[in-house]
Amino acid sequence: MPFCPNCKLEFEVSVKNCSDCGTELVTSLHEKIILDEDNFILLTVCTEMYEAEFIKANLESADINAFILSKQDRNYPFLGTIKIFVKKEDKNSARDYLENIIKQSPSTEEE
Numbered sequence: 001m002p003f004c005p006n007c008k009l010e011f012e013v014s015v016k017n018c019s020d021c022g023t024e025l026v027t028s029l030h031e032k033i034i035l036d037e038d039n040f041i042l043l044t045v046c047t048e049m050y051e052a053e054f055i056k057a058n059l060e061s062a063d064i065n066a067f068i069l070s071k072q073d074r075n076y077p078f079l080g081t082i083k084i085f086v087k088k089e090d091k092n093s094a095r096d097y098l099e100n101i102i103k104q105s106p107s108t109e110e111e
């Protein structure tokens with residue numbers, strides 16, 4: 001069943017893009033993306049959701065589809081890891097872009 005990684009909605013098999021946000025649908029939101037190494041690679045791992053959303057938004061502004069997989073432990077939310085996947089074909093541009101995003105990141109530890 002196709003799945004929108006953005007809205008977390010399921011669609012008919014014939015649907016290719018989310019009717020809500022236009023995002024390209026994935027087969028499954030969960031571990032299948034990780035296992036689908038023919039198409040997706042792990043770009044980076046974050047510990048904070050806002051960080052992951054920031055990277056995703058930046059990648060998407062560069063026409064790179066990014067998928068966030070969040071696995072947080074309910075009892076220990078701070079131990080969760082948030083993985084960002086990109087399509088294999090976008091790997092190199094996504095990595096270049098990621099370096100720039102990190103350099104430009106406005107979040108400073110000391111303020």
Ligand SMILES: [Zn+2]
Nearest residue numbers: 004007018021
């Ligand atoms: Zn959507």
